[in-house]
Amino acid sequence: MLPFFTEPYPDELIYSAIARYHFYSGNLDCKDTLEEVFQSRTVIPSLEIGSHFANLVTQIGMNYSVEKLLSEHTIYPYYAPLLTSVRQQQIMRDVKGNGKGLYARLGMAAGSICKKAGLYYCSQCAKNDIERFGEPYIHREHQLQGINVCAHHSLHLKKYPIDFTMSSRIEFIRFEQSKMDLSALQSVQANYSDLEVQLAQMAYKLLKVNISKYSRENIVKKYRALLRERGYITTANQVRQQELHKDFLRKIPNNFLEKYDSFLDIDDEYNWLKVLTRNIKRHVHPIRHLYFLCFLEQDVKRFLEEVTEDQGPFGSGPWPCLNKAANHYKRPVIEKVTVTRDYKSKAPIGTFECSCGFVYARKGPDQFANDLYHIGRIKVFGNVWKAKLIELEAEQTYSIRALAKMLGVDSKTIKKYLQSEEDKSKSSxxxxxxxxxxxxxxxxxxxxxxxxxxxxxxxxxxxxxxxxxxxxxxxxxxxLPNKKAPVQSKGKIDWYVRDLEYMNKMKALHNELISLEKPVRITKSLIGKRLGIVANLENHLDKLSLTATYLNKICESVQAFQIRRCCKIINRMIKNEEPVLLWKVQRLGGVKSHHFHEIKSILESYLCQRQEVDCHDQTTS
Missing domain, CATH: 1.10.10 (Arc Repressor Mutant, subunit A)
Known part of the structure; x- marks a missing residue:
């Protein structure tokens, strides 16, 4: 354990505290400092987070723990709530040891956005530090990627003149007052300055979050709760991506996002907004999460602490059976809900089916706890309910109204089912x-x-x-008389003549199918059914060589049909002089995203050819 250590200041990076220790200890060689602090001369100092924290905690004293250093003196809390719980556990192991793979897990290694190539500071914060502590130090919130403004003073951050990326890898850089520009600065007066300040304040609040309390799994469910509340979740529990993209860009336009390496391409099936709202495993940079929270008009603290996780329009279940005739009335015994959409109001309709045969439905989404016990409409009463009705009616001690109250229905329903039982009895x-x-x-x-x-x-x-x-x-x-055996035909079939006949009919049918306004996939089954020759195509195709060859030529795979259908849509758009947008072609063609990704390059080539032909036609005319 070290005889003394420079105790970190509030929100100071542990890198900065070690740099001050190196200065005050009088060590000339940085490797001596590394050995004293980390018990190793081969450690490479890291600015944002670091490694070998287990050794570091042992050396600097019992007042610190790995979790405390990570939470209060690194930028890790900026990433922690947005990582999966598995990654959080892996990173905790990384920082205790040699840190191998640490920055890759954070998403900072390759493709990192808004990467800062130096150390940054706020002149007003530096002045306050000098007045309070006698020296400036490296604030962690000023080193966050994507943040260029001080959260406390709304001032642009300044770059420290010594660039650690140009220095020795083992050298510690300490802020020195003489090398800092502490002149007074005006508040930010650029476009979107309010948004930049808001993002800086949100990022600072993110640094104060308990690093073990939240994970990407929780965050995504909270996002879905807010999206459902705003109408961006369909009845099928999918995100309305097109509407979300348009509304998002109205609030945070691309000319701002592009400045921070976050340009949003609506046509890209894997753009960051789609990944953020539907893929838990893929990492999304924290600044992009902050953009999304700005769009949702959410404060970081309120979002994390108060927004409940999405449970679907009817909660997570199990749901109660509301059959008053059953002995499990109001008990949570229904494990599954079927959600459909009301064709008028577009609201979700939940249908709950119990094993007792009772089926009821109600309109969602649920707003209050008591909604769980609300019945919109009873679809099926079931045998248990009917048996109870017959049992109570047989006692002849209850009126129609009393039976209705006991079984939770209207008096007319009781009359209807009693009359039905009478009719069944007479019918039998x-x-x-x-x-x-x-x-x-x-x-x-x-x-x-x-x-x-x-x-x-x-x-x-x-x-x-x-x-x-x-x-x-x-x-x-x-x-009835016994079935007669089918009469066998004794005539010999001329398969060559039949082969020619089938092929001619297929050619005519193929031309008809190709010219249909609404395309259909051309298959062996479709040809056979349209011509009434399914049996021969299935059992005697080996005798119909011309037919077989022509069938192989015209039958389409699923992908070939998708391409033909999309090309037809492109042709129609060009003919109507509409802008050809591939996302619109995909939607009109009804092609799933992963299938469309496979044929996108073919459609782009086809579109280029069509445009070249049109340009040539216009030139010659």
């Missing part, structure tokens, strides 16, 4: 007598026409035949 008593007449008619017909086939009997007595087939099938089949 009369069913045998109702079968006698059609039985006698069909039986007399069979006896009068012993040579008739089943089909002939059916044509003679169609009404009676169908009635018995539906309600007394076993009796009917026992008394």
């Amino acid at each position: 008593m009369d069913s045998t007598s109702q079968l006698e007449l059609p039985r006698q008619i069909v039986l007399n017909g069979i006896n009068s026409h012993p040579d008739h086939s089943r089909t002939a009997i059916r044509k003679l007595f169609p009404k009676e035949y169908m009635y018995l087939y539906r309600y007394d099938k076993e009796w009917l089949l026992e008394r």
Whole structure:
């Protein structure tokens, strides 16, 4: 343990505290400082976070822990709530040890946005530090990527003249007053200055967050709760990406986002806003999360502490059975809800089906806790409910109104189901007598026409035949004549002639299918059904060589059909002089995103060819 250590100032980077220790200890060689602080001469100092914290904590004293240093004296809290819980655990192991893979897990290694190539400070903060502590130091909030303004004084940050990227990798840089420009600066007077200040303040609040309390999994669910509240979540639980992109860019335009390496390409299926709202595993830079919170008009602290996680329009379940006739009434026994959309209001409709047969529905989303026990409409009462009704009615001690109250329905419903039970009882008593007449008619017909086939009997007595087939099938089949064996054709088939006939018909049908306004995929099954030759195509195609060759030529794979359908849409757009937007082609063509990504380059080539042809036509005309 060190005899003394320069205790870190509020929000000072641990790198800065070690740099001050190196200065005050009088060490000339930085490797001596590394050995004293980290018990190793091969450690490479890191500005933003660092490594070998287990050794560092042992050396500087028991007042510190790895978690305390990481939380209060590194920029890690800027990233922590936006990382998955798995990554958080991996990073905790990284900083305790040699830090291998640390910055890659944070998303700072490759493709990092708004990367700062030096040390930054706020002149007013530096003045305050000198007055309070006698020296300036490196504030962690001033080193955050994407933040160019002081959160406390709304002033542009200044770059320290000594660039650590140009110095030795093991050298510690300490802020020196003599090398800093502490002249008074005016408040930011540029476009979007209010937004830049707001982002800086949000980033500072993010640094104060408990690093172990939140994770990307929680954040995404909170996002979805806010998106659902604002109508950006569909009934199928998907994000309305097109609407979200348009509204987002109205509030935070691309000319600002481009300045911070965050240009938003709506046509890009993997742009950062889509990844942020639907992919938990992929990392998104914290500054982009802050843009999204600005769009949602959320304060960081309120968002993390008060916004509840999305549970869907009807909560996470299980849901209660609201069948008053069941012994599990109001108990959470329903494990699944089916969500559909109301065709008028577009609101979600939840249908809850219990194992007792009771099915009810209600309109969402739920707003209050009591909504859980609300029934919009009962779809099916089920056998348990009906059995209870019959049981209570048999006691003959309750009025219709009392039965309705006990079973949770209207009096008219009770009357309806009691009448239905009476009708069923009468129907069962009369069913045998109702079968006698059609039985006698069909039986007399069979006896009068012993040579008739089943089909002939059916044509003679169609009404009676169908009635018995539906309600007394076993009796009917026992008394009908035996089925006759099919007559085998003795004529020899000329397969060559048939082959030519099929191929000519297919050519005509193919031309008809290609010219359809609404394209259909050309398949062997479709050709066979349209021409009525399914059996021969399935069983005798080996005898139809011309037909088989032509079929292979015209039948389409799913991808080929998607390309043809999208090209047809492009042609229509060009003909109508509409702008050809590939995202619109994808939507009109009904092609899923991962499939469209595979054919996008083909469609782009086709579009270029069409445009070249049109330009040539216009030039020649």
